[in-house]
Amino acid sequence: MGSGISKASYNITVKTGDQKGSGTDANVYIILHGKGLQTKECTLDNFFKNDFERGEIDKFSIDSEVNISEVQRIELRRDNCGLYSNWYLDWIEVTNKKNSITFVFPAMKWIKANGRYFFNHDTCLPQDDLFLETRKLELRAIQAEYQLQVQIPGLPAQVKKLPEDEKFSFHYKVNFALEGIKLKAESFKLMMTNQNKWEDVEDVKTVYTKAFGVPESSEYFNDDAQFGRQRLSSLNSLLIELCTTIPQNFGVTEDMIKPFLEGKTMKQVMDGKKLFIINLSILEDCPTKREDLVMTCPLILFYFNDSKHLMPIAIQLFQQKGPRNPVFLPSDPKYTWMLAKMWYSLADSTYHQSLTHLNYTHLMMEGISVATKRNLALQHPILKLLDPHFLYLMAINSLALVALINPDGIIDKNSNAGIKGHFHIMRKSMSFWKLDLHGTLPEDLKNRGVFDQSVLTGAYHMRDDALLLYDAIKTYVEKYVLLYYSTDSSLTADYELQSWGAELVKSRDDGGVGILGVPGNGNFKTTNQLVLTLTAIIYTCSAGHAAANFQQYDEYGAPFNYPYYLSGVPPKDKSPVTIATILKTIPNRDVLLQMMIVTKVLSEKATKSLGDFEKQFIVDPKAVKVVEEFRQTLRQVGKTIESRNKKREYPYDWLLPKAIPNAISI
Template sequence: MLSIATSLVRLQFPSCHVKQLLNHFGPQWSCLQSPRGSYLCWISRQYTMAGKSAQYKVVVKTGDKKRAGTDANVKIILHDAKGQQTKAAKLDNFLRDDFERGQRDKFTVKDAVDLSEIHQIELWRDGAGLYSDWFCDYVEVTNSRTNQEFVFPIYRWIRPEYHYLIQHLDTFLPQNDPHKNQRNMDLEDIREKYQYTQRVPGLPCQVKAIPDDEQFSFDYKWNIAKRKLKMIADSKLQLLTQGGKWEGIQHLTKVFTNAFGEPLGCKRWSNDIFFGWQRINSMNHSLIKLCTEIPKKLGVTDIMLQPFLEGWPLHQVIEAKRLFIVDLEILQDLPCKNEDFICPVPIALFFVNGDGRLVPIAIQLFQQKANDNPVFLPTDPPYTWMMAKMWYNLGDASYHQSLTHLGYTHLIMEGVCVAFHRNLSQSHPLFKLLAPHFLYLIAINTRGLELLVAPNGWVDKTMNIGIKGMFELIARGLKEWRMDVHGTLPEDLKRRGVYCLNGKILPGYYFRDDALLLYDAIKNYVTKYINLYYDSPETIEKDWELQNFGRELTLSREEGGCGLLGVPFDGKFDKPEQLIMVFTCIIYTCSVAHASTNFPQYDEYAFPPNYPASMNGVPPKDKSPLTEEDILMTLPDKKTTLDVMTVTKILSDRGTKSLGDFEVQYIFDPDAKQIVQEFRAELKEISMKIKRSNEHRNPKYEWLDPEVVPNSISI
């Protein structure tokens, strides 16, 4: 029996067979009490240990992208830091369709080698199957003996037969990456997919063709055309599709059904207090400036304004910082969709009254003083004053849709997104920081521009300026926008003279108050994250991926870059403060800035007298009394109104998760995860603070509660 057991050991006979023999000869073996018997037991034990398998639990997450799933054969090798490795194991569950899009698959890998720590994995696939392409999000490996988990972020399309080497946590600056060739290979592939184009001269650069990575994984929420048809059918508004003029303003208020809900503009459109509130808390919240002197082109006098200043002399109102101005000079000579339509170029003065409310006190609809360009006042005939406010809002709406919304969030950030993908590897810590904030941006821009901002599309149908005027206005605005001013909230507020933490200047500016809380939270988050990975200026200077990113941000659009102004040191980064400013701006713009200008759209636009983007006729040239019929004659017809209602309702929907609650988890480094948790905790405190503030606000300002601010520009 000794010779049999010894032979079994030498032949490395399967341990399960040895156990069967031991059981079979058990009575005879158990009687061996001599040293020789003990030796047999020792041999038996040693052989059993030698044949025992180590076991690993492997979890693979396939990406939630179109065509991300695969039918190919996938294999894996596990490595430790000492050079030990397992044999190649095929990841396959019998009679299960593994690696489907968005799916987490669990596998068991057995091997004779027991790795206490898994330092890196080697992952590859073949080209088998009808659909062999595969996008893998991450792989988790757990040693069943130690129960220790190791995470390997991938977030790549896995090319066939290439053995990817991915280290635990895979978070490296390029100068520290042990697999530089693999990293550069991936970036070269990505640069082929993400190429710049300028679709219209003067506009921001965009992606030349939408990569598969950027396609929506599901369709319904973002299929605007289908949703429009469904909303109209559900809301029984088919009668409006026939067009025709409105019979009266009261009739207009009755078209809103449960499917849409009544927009806030229905009840407040004629109120001066709410007209002032629109300037600071609606979609175009960042045009108003402190007025330090009356511009010569504005045809007002001290005597004219005196009745609206509550007994204060004009110079004292200015000294007390209670007078504010909006000047839409940028609209001067802006083309409209055809000669039948007009876009005003208004200037308006606003006064903070004794109740702390901002109210309009003078509106001039065009830039230069003239007999046929009067200054309209609150004491003018009621419908004449209403008409002046409506034409002012048409100019304001033209600026809002072209610049505040489309140009300064969607389009500028698409160029930044392209530069981001072209230059920062998936292994770069800053890729992991920014990636959640670019989710669906390129996809929604592509779909939105095709449907809404196209010849004879929604903009042409519902706005006086049409796409011709919109594109011209975006080009003008892009020459002014600076990342270090307009993209940096505190600096923008200071530029306009309205930066104030105690509310004494321009009280009731809820956008400012809430946005500053969020801006500071984002900056705090970015500061901690940047400092985690960059411990010296040299670390920044040697990061060639970061430097290339900065170079493309500032490179002119004609030379194949974003052409952004105000990027620190022309994109040649050498200080953490520069990175903090840039990355704070990007996250803030993709989340807070977009939310504040996008989600109030239905409440403002759906009731045309409140905030018209289209008006018929010409603005009043004198102060003659007007009637409700005059108001109705300027409004778009029923069909156009329905088009505005449906699209702004869809655009006001929130399609993705709240700020800090990321749809895709890119960050696995424990120290970085702790920073994310601290960010979420700060956002939770801010949410509670805003909710408490809204208990005393009339009306409430809920657009910047972190619970309703998405991570990205996804609608």
Template sequence: MSFRFVVYVKTGDQRGAGTDANVTITLHDSNGAKSEAADLDNFLRNDFERGQTDKFSLSKSKTNAIGPVIAKVEFWRDSSGIGSDWYLELITVENMTTGKTFEFPVLRWIESDFHYVITHLDTSLPQFDEQKAMRIKELSKKRKVYEYSQKAKGMPSQIKLMPPDEQFSFEYKWDILTTKVQLIATSKIVSLSAGEWDSLTALTNVYTKKIFHTPAGADRWSNDIYFGHQRIASLNHSLIKLCKSIPDKLAVDDEMLKPLMEGETIETALRKKRLFICDYEILKDLPHRPNLVLCAPIGLFFINSNKRLVPIAIQLFQQPAPDNPVFLPTDPPNTWAFVKMWYNNSDAMYHQSLTHLGYTHLLMEGVTVATHRNLSQSHPLFKLLAPHFLYLIAINTRGLEMLVSEGGWVDKTMNAGIAGMFELIKRGLEQWRLDVDGTLPEDLRRRGLDDQSVLPGYHFRDDALLLYKAINTYAGKYIKLYYDSPEKISGDWELQNWGHELTNAREEGGVGLLGVPGNGKFTTVDQLIMVLTTIIYTCSVSHASTNFPQYEEYAFPPNYPGLMRGVPPVDKSPKEESDIIAALPDKPTTLDIMTVTKILSQRGTKNLGDFEVQYIFDPKARDIVDAFRQDLKGVSKEVKDRNETRNPPYIYLDPDIVPNSISI
């Protein structure tokens, strides 16, 4: 019996993906027989255009020697035509006689005159791949394209040159400068071209209903409850710790704090787990811009009887001194507000340098490079991770060029500038560990916050744990599908090479991650689950939580001032509104902060679990993906239900709005 076959060919959406070359295909059945070579060409039709799916009917004379089940496709192209380069995403073969379809994910640039052989579903560990030679050849080529580079000594490993495949598909969406001009024009803000602020009222009146709405922080910036809320449900949510003892360098005592702690002493408040601390010691002596100051504060916080976290003491520098007093909520109101602004100025530096840029964007760029260099596109772990790397290299390249460059946005809008930012990233990398800082339950345990009855209102923790569990379950099921014995782990040389590069020193051509289980020599499924969960969590949940609140917090400078002029207070003498105004950035810098944080707060890619490109075709693996999506729907409902009673709600970790990747 002969069968009739139709071939569907999907060309990718990358720039220059389409081809004018001649394409030929051969089908291989499950018994080893193969069809005659068939040219794929529709008469008077421009086949293989970017983003297009083309249908080709194969004549029975070409396929009468093969059986009903197609196990492999073999295809090749020539170099004819004006544009012969071709990015092929997927080949689907349909047996029109039986109604069965067979999918062959390609996801590759196709070289001319090379015969590609892709097996059904194209998912295998390297030791079991029939096409080892092709696999090794492709990885060797990718290592030449994905090369490591350190922008400066001690900095993370990044891409040396951005590969064409990493470009944004729709370039116009991601042009920060053009978008900035469009935002300003659309909002019709014309009053911020020059000059200084003369009052807080004038600043508040700048915001419009269209484009630049009034940020959340504008109405609450001087409120102690909101200041406490910023520590646990805002941009920089993972620095706070349970205070188990008062450090000697924080000059507080019972007499000072008792009026602020509802009658508790320091000892009883510690015992009842009502005291929490944020210590910015890592900022001490950090380089900063000339004529500006950067504090290295310590903040002490208390859970009041309404279960609200409130600040009760702030010391702006690490060591007590006559000109470095402990400031209290009982100090003159404008003085206390001014101190909180200086505190948040330091918090902004920590947030942008480490929580946001260093610990998500830059760390995951190195992981992305290592993955492309070591895991074949046929590897099941590549297919698991690839959706979470979408546009990461592109946004990092664009962001560093436009925002974190000499004289760029960071230099204009932050006290430390890029010199301080880079030094802080170096310091942070020396202490960040994947098995602690990158693993949410361990990070919470280290900070004494793993018990969810401690620190009520810690919305980041409570929602992030739901997502972490869903991702951990997803990664665990997926990994166990392909590694059902320790021998499959030890025998997977691509996996072991990947682990080696993840842990190898940055100066020696690796990512330099600390805390990778087995120091990158994987032996157990649990090790893989930890690492894969951390990578997916960091690229989605961790980044979303620290990126998307930016406009609401930064766009009203008194609330979260990245830039503070002048000097912090050295005593408790009363301050006037004019002192606060004088410390704020001028009008053009304020507009710069508003526009860039507005852009950075936009969502550019699909939500978690809804992948832009389908990499996973194995039916059992697809069932695992479907289960993950169902878990996320449950998480979304629970987060929405929680937000019904939260004031204010915490929206940033609803899976409906958490993207798959670091794409902005």
């Protein structure tokens, strides 16, 4: 399209964000730029109208001596006039009235007084940018605002100070607060009308009022098949491993478990890939909140029976075998076996909260998001691809630091491990967690011997549905990456991308993110290395976090099935246990209600579904087509999962694409 000089008119559409205080009374000025052309500065103003109010869309018309048929960038500034001058801009659209072509300029940022802001319509690599000097200046300003810092010693790098552009929208914040207030009021009422100790098993159910709802897991009591399903289709479904040999420190023998193998030998069940193990040795030496609280570090064996149910068949609660650390079996006294399962679940929930949920999604991804903003300019295709998946991540983590994961905060008060124990486990994991293994679903499954569909057939719902999503994301990323990197040389010439990769792997001691297992060690030489990295990030921020998060109320709300806090001591022998002991062991009414409030709020989905992006930075027509293909694939994935659920004995809805947000925003 050529550009010529003749009178022209442009329609300008402006969307102001809904952040608190995002509307402005200031004067706003715009300049349009094309190939070698620019308009004079024009004021955006409608007479007798209060423009730029929070959450509103305003339309303006401007005339110019210059006809720019292809508007490539806009230049924007505002003054400091008016009582309320802060302004958060979502996006601007410019339409040349002569050719009716519309150009979209995503912004998603606060526009400060007297600064000059440039927004490009084009998506381009730095080596191809016609406005390179401006691009470099903008990136330097962003780097000053987005700084990496290890906030908690030994843990992942986070943002040093929450930038204004990362704060919650007003709408999101209000919904979040109202939900918490409603549940706190309900919980206070329950505490005032009931005593703290439990009378019997039925008494526990009295906390499930209308405001909270009944947690799914509470419908089961001392049910071995349900206990097995928790390992395959619940919050912590990436621990189970194929068992090919019994560890030396696990005191289980063939004679002990033979009654539970449906007439088969141990060799037969191992050869048939029907024996599974979870070893939570990482919890050994885990500190607890108080001296009278205990943390287990168990080993557990499962048998996948002929009815396709995963059944627990042996539990050892501590790593060193011995007479005071017996192997508990389903044939033990009823409540002794139940107590052993509860003490196993305490370790499982502690691992889930500290690693699966907090460390491997929230904190690991925050460091990556900060490095992305610091190194990739707004025009960069990879920034546009990743940014929707970082929505509110820094904001929710900074909120968690003051409300959840702080001394005397909710986690500290209502878990056996407390903050000290959680941080201890998280620090341990930093030495071995790798993006290309633990952060890459197929590799993680292969590493545990459970990738093949012939293993745990028809029962491992989380794996089966998650692989559909992983493949959909990988295909989307591949198509998108190849639009901009047609050759490997364009990849190596992209110095912004290479500096991003370098910062991802740079040691946290030296100011980097310190991620292990980044393909090519962050020096991307092939598109395949880049695709694997981006797929791991997008999958973790969307499906990975959803699987670890949204079932929290359904599990943690059921203290017999998924306790996070237990009193007393684990059983040291096989003496019969009474139900009275079980009731004294589970959290009391106050602790359970605290856990129910936080997990209920954390289980609410408050943002848009995967593929339906809140922050729509992708405006390049070729890339928009790739996004639409991704959405079509996700719709197909949704239909496949719905059809699977009709045939499943126990449906699994947690990875339906419509149930998965784009980002870790809660």
